[in-house]
Amino acid sequence: MPHKQQAIGIFDSGSGGVSVAKALHDLLPAEHLVYLADLAHFPYGDKTAQQVQDYSLALTDYLLAKNCKMIIIACGTASSAASQLLRGYLATEKIVVVDAISPVVQFVKHRYQNQTIGLIATPRTVASNVYQEQLAAADITLHAVAAPLLAPAIEAQLSGEQHDYHDLLAFYLKTLPKIEALILGSTHYPLIKGHLEQYYQHSMELIDIAELIAQAAQKVLQEKNLLADATQIGTQEFYTTRVSAALQQVVEKFFGSHSLNLCELNHAKI
Numbered sequence: 365m366p367h368k369q370q371a372i373g374i375f376d377s378g379s380g381g382v383s384v385a386k387a388l389h390d391l392l393p394a395e396h397l398v399y400l401a402d403l404a405h406f407p408y409g410d411k412t413a414q415q416v417q418d419y420s421l422a423l424t425d426y427l428l429a430k431n432c433k434m435i436i437i438a439c440g441t442a443s444s445a446a447s448q449l450l451r452g453y454l455a456t457e458k459i460v461v462v463d464a465i466s467p468v469v470q471f472v473k474h475r476y477q478n479q480t481i482g483l484i485a486t487p488r489t490v491a492s493n494v495y496q497e498q499l500a501a502a503d504i505t506l507h508a509v510a511a512p513l514l515a516p517a518i519e520a521q522l523s524g525e526q527h528d529y530h531d532l533l534a535f536y537l538k539t540l541p542k543i544e545a546l547i548l549g550s551t552h553y554p555l556i557k558g559h560l561e562q563y564y565q566h567s568m569e570l571i572d573i574a575e576l577i578a579q580a581a582q583k584v585l586q587e588k589n590l591l592a593d594a595t596q597i598g599t600q601e602f603y604t605t606r607v608s609a610a611l612q613q614v615v616e617k618f619f620g621s622h623s624l625n626l627c628e629l630n631h632a633k634i
């Protein structure tokens with residue numbers, strides 16, 4: 365049985381999930397966080413569902429070995445391919461999985477009935493049709509656009525390359541018809557929320573999935589009586605399968621100076 369003093373495990377293909385770790389830390393500063401980035405296999409957006417499932421299982425095993433009480437899939441792409449698989453995998457140990465799509469679907473269902481909204485996400489997430497399936501019963505029209513170059517551009521920019529986001533965003537977003545709001549369907553996108561706001565000149569409602577994922581995690585921890593004692597000060601550990609200046613930069617921006625620990629994943633299929 366998981367215990368409230370154990371850490372929360374968070375994984376992503378890269379630096380985007382740090383936006384979720386940050387939102388979680390803002391809500392629940394007493395929680396210990398263990399973050400794992402699979403930069404050796406980044407980006408997940410152009411991989412097959414089977415590959416993303418294999419990576420996700422290996423990452424989950426690593427976080428379990430770190431004694432985590434909950435796994436947050438802080439990656440839209442891994443959520444679209446592997447959330448059901450991981451829930452089944454962890455069910456006997458009663459470890460809760462929070463994914464990056466269900467909390468967004470819940471929010472959208474509540475807020476955008478009878479409206480038309482957009483989704484920008486990786487090719488794998490869009491191809492999975494998970495959003496469309498989960499919204500099928502709701503009276504919401506969803507238009508999705510796959511943005512294969514956007515998350516890689518964000519990783520590159522964080523490690524020092526210059527990018528003109530306006531042209532890249534225009535290239536993808538111009539294909540969408542009139543929408544009331546846009547789901548930022550990758551955890552990388554909250555990292556460039558300012559550029560998106562500028563692109564839309566602050567006239568579009570941007571749905572920040574990092575905040576919604578963090579709120580969903582808080583709710584489940586409360587329900588299961590697994591919140592850490594509020595008197596404790598949460599710690600953060602960061603692991604990655606490949607050294608990256610981008611990850612270092614985003615970690616320092618949100619959490620101050622921290623060293624990154626290099627890890628190797630063990631998985632037969634990888």
Ligand code: DGL
Pocket residue numbers: 376377378380381406407408409410438439440441442486489515516549550551552
């Ligand atoms: N952070 C990943 C997501 O939320 C996107 C990056 C990738 O393609 O690996 O979908």
